[in-house]
Amino acid sequence: MQFDHFNHIGGITLSVMFRRNSRFGSRRLKGILYMIAQLLGALVGTLSIQLLWRKHDQVIVKMPRYGDVNSVISEILGTFIYVLFFLVSTNKATQYSKEKAMNCLVIASSYVGAMMIAGGGMVTTGQPILNPFICLGLSLWSGQWGYWQYIVFPWVGAIIGLIFYELVFVRTLEYLQDGEPADEE
Numbered sequence: 001m002q003f004d005h006f007n008h009i010g011g012i013t014l015s016v017m018f019r020r021n022s023r024f025g026s027r028r029l030k031g032i033l034y035m036i037a038q039l040l041g042a043l044v045g046t047l048s049i050q051l052l053w054r055k056h057d058q059v060i061v062k063m064p065r066y067g068d069v070n071s072v073i074s075e076i077l078g079t080f081i082y083v084l085f086f087l088v089s090t091n092k093a094t095q096y097s098k099e100k101a102m103n104c105l106v107i108a109s110s111y112v113g114a115m116m117i118a119g120g121g122m123v124t125t126g127q128p129i130l131n132p133f134i135c136l137g138l139s140l141w142s143g144q145w146g147y148w149q150y151i152v153f154p155w156v157g158a159i160i161g162l163i164f165y166e167l168v169f170v171r172t173l174e175y176l177q178d179g180e181p182a183d184e185e
Contacts, residue, residue, distance in 0.1 A: 010038060010132045011079045011158030012086050018162060019087070035133070042137025050141070071149045074128040078118025079157025080164070082130060085110030087165040093173060130154055 017031035088094050089106050096106045111130075119128040129135055135150035 010035065011083045011130070011154050011161070013038070014155060014158045015083045015087060015162040015165075019166070038131075038133040039136060042133045043140060045134075046137050046141040068149055071128070072153050074118040075130065075149060075153035076157040076160065078114045078128040078130045079154040080161040081117055082111050082114035083158045083161030084165055084169070085114065087161070088169060091170075091173075093177075130157075 013031050013034050017028045086107055089096065089103060089110060096102055115128060115130065118130070129150050132151045132154045135147055139145050139147060139151070
């Protein structure tokens with residue numbers, strides 16, 4: 001998988017940077033540059049919305065607040081699901097199709113599915129963000145730092161998703177491809 005072919009969400013960038021088959025150096029440097037670009041994009045997006053819909057010097061863009069425990073669970077679970085589905089969908093052995101448009105549709109659908117599972121009333125009430133750079137950009141712009149769970153816990157979900165992918169999914173796939181060992185009598 002090439003580094004340039006994915007949605008640049010913070011957890012995805014982190015998981016691609018630290019995959020087992022990741023080359024040390026260029027992929028990690030690109031990942032850091034992508035993260036900087038994501039933060040700048042979040043700041044520009046926040047500034048744009050603020051300028052377009054400015055009302056009496058108040059902050060228009062606000063972070064959702066629906067309880068620390070709920071938001072922690074939503075961010076970890078949603079990011080875990082999305083990162084895991086992304087890694088499975090970009091693995092050549094398990095790709096749905098050779099067509100990039102179809103794989104893009106699968107990845108986009110996995111993001112929507114992760115958002116629905118994590119915040120669509122199935123697990124918690126509220127809306128997950130699943131991208132720490134959005135919250136970081138909003139916090140830098142507004143000066144409101146009470147939403148730490150949206151910055152920290154997507155990284156936790158991404159790391160758990162990467163570990164699960166590497167230690168469970170990839171190893172199971174390798175085991176199934178090699179075949180089961182013959183029973184000795």
